[in-house]
Ligand SMILES: Cc1cc2nc3c(=O)[nH]c(=O)nc-3n(C[C@H](O)[C@H](O)[C@H](O)COP(=O)(O)OP(=O)(O)OC[C@H]3O[C@@H](n4cnc5c(N)ncnc54)[C@H](O)[C@@H]3O)c2cc1C
């Protein structure tokens with residue numbers, strides 16, 4: 001079974017992140033960039049499926065040259081090869097345009113299954129599997145906490161509030177994963193060495209047959225008008241418990257008319 | 260005035276609609292005349308109509324078919340796309356649930372429209388407010404193509420009644436094969452709780468690693484129940500097996516925006532803040548006076564949760580008499 005895993009490089013969610021005032025896009029250049037955390041679960045799931053059922057795992061990334069680091073990490077975990085779509089004109093694309101680029105790149109690959117993360121930590125949109133399913137006309141099984149593939153059918157437990165939905169669809173399909181699905185492996189030393197020799201195919205928009213005017217800031221279907229830091233909260237009150245902490249808490253809630 | 264389509268989220272637990280629908284109807288009024296869209300199984304609209312009328316739905320489009328219930332996301336997007344073509348609405352407003360965002364995404368591709376997710380406010384001119392990067396950045400944005408599609412973050416708009424006619428119009432449901440790709444075989448509820456839904460609750464009490472065990476989460480539940488609150492948990496508490504993942508608050512869990520958020524034994528890591536920073540009032544209980552959670556707390560108590568929290572629960576219960 002051939003699997004493509006969509007991996008996005010994002011600014012580390014634990015560090016200071018911002019937009020670039022020059023064009024109101026995510027500041028990626030100066031950021032501490034990492035693999036989008038949930039994508040590691042998608043990679044792990046792909047590796048487990050490949051190891052059980054055979055086939056190849058291909059990493060697909062749309063992003064600037066620096067995203068090569070994220071691809072290396074995915075390869076060192078054990079993926080077989082990668083496709084890196086990088087083109088100056090893609091800068092500033094919104095999710096809808098990015099999905100067009102990913103869809104075109106997927107169109108040049110052979111796959112039974114596409115795996116991705118349930119959410120990127122920079123955009124927090126959780127829309128990519130739906131956008132791609134719509135564009136590619138394949139089944140969408142999003143938000144998986146469990147995945148099984150058997151006899152050309154994918155079955156997913158879609159995580160919900162307080163339970164799950166059991167989903168079923170024929171391949172090819174796109175599945176997005178939550179961090180409840182598995183425990184991603186750490187790259188081994190051997191894996192890190194092997195990754196250096198694995199093929200990474202670079203593609204431009206021209207290679208995908210996409211006109212530069214169809215992507216980027218100019219083609220975005222929405223626009224950031226302005227942004228600002230959240231106004232700092234007023235100084236809060238901090239008291240030390242001297243046996244009356246519980247009562248003080250309740251007094252505060254009462255003063256706020258909450259109790 | 261132009262119509263604004265509002266996708267209705269029915270209450271999965273029984274009658275009526277989810278609060279998110281009332282919020283969406285309220286927000287939509289800034290943009291035009293709300294027209295509610297009920298897409299569900301046969302009979303779905305009957306129990307929803309009264310509430311939709313109370314909260315300002317001038318029209319109710321009723322699209323009922325078993326296929327809508329039996330297949331994931333795509334049927335609802337197809338119904339909405341049909342209505343967008345037919346009615347030429349000024350905008351589409353959808354509650355920002357996982358399903359809502361995915362319906363919005365498919366609709367954006369189908370109609371060549373721009374899409375803004377997790378919007379907290381929208382003006383008459385269509386300018387949307389969004390909160391980015393764990394609540395650190397406030398963004399204003401605008402859709403520049405097609406029919407603007409907004410998904411509205413829960414608890415960011417206060418639902419206010421504005422009685423309207425809610426005139427029903429039946430929509431014929433004819434789905435493509437592509438919309439029937441993913442079958443919903445079963446909907447399983449694992450945790451039935453008498454507490455309010457985490458993302459909808461007015462008060463949330465969350466416990467972190469400091470709670471120290473699954474059994475000890477009874478302290479958190481006790482305080483929550485005395486306040487009629489929902490229970491949340493940090494990722495460290497979830498990873499340690501103290502509380503189920505469904506209740507995780509933060510970047511990889513739920514985003515909550517209640518009137519009151521009480522963080523107990525939680526340090527306040529940026530990924531946790533991502534899920535609760537926009538809460539109106541924040542209270543923290545932590546034994547470490549340097550814990551970062553105190554930076555955003557309106558009221559903080561430096562102390563041992565094992566004594567402070569039960570005492571607070573007792574005092575609240577006593578007040579209620
Ligand atoms: C990509 C990514 C995504 C993440 N997503 C999330 C997410 O969605 N949600 C989330 O919460 N975290 C998330 N995290 C994890 C986050 O970084 C923190 O590790 C986590 O929030 C810490 O949880 P905590 O505050 O309960 O634990 P700790 O940081 O260990 O803090 C425990 C606190 O309890 C206090 N304490 C201990 N005992 C007592 C006592 N008896 N009385 C009073 N106070 C006491 C301590 O002083 C301490 O401040 C994510 C991390 C990454 C890298």
Ligand SMILES: Nc1ncnc2c1ncn2[C@@H]1O[C@H](COP(=O)(O)O)[C@@H](O)[C@H]1O
Pocket residue numbers: 006007008009036038039042060061062063095098115116117118119120121123124125126127128129
């Ligand atoms: N530029 C990209 N390149 C590769 N994968 C992506 C890209 N953007 C999003 N994805 C995938 O889509 C998932 C959901 O992203 P989002 O819908 O933006 O929250 C991510 O976890 C990735 O797996």
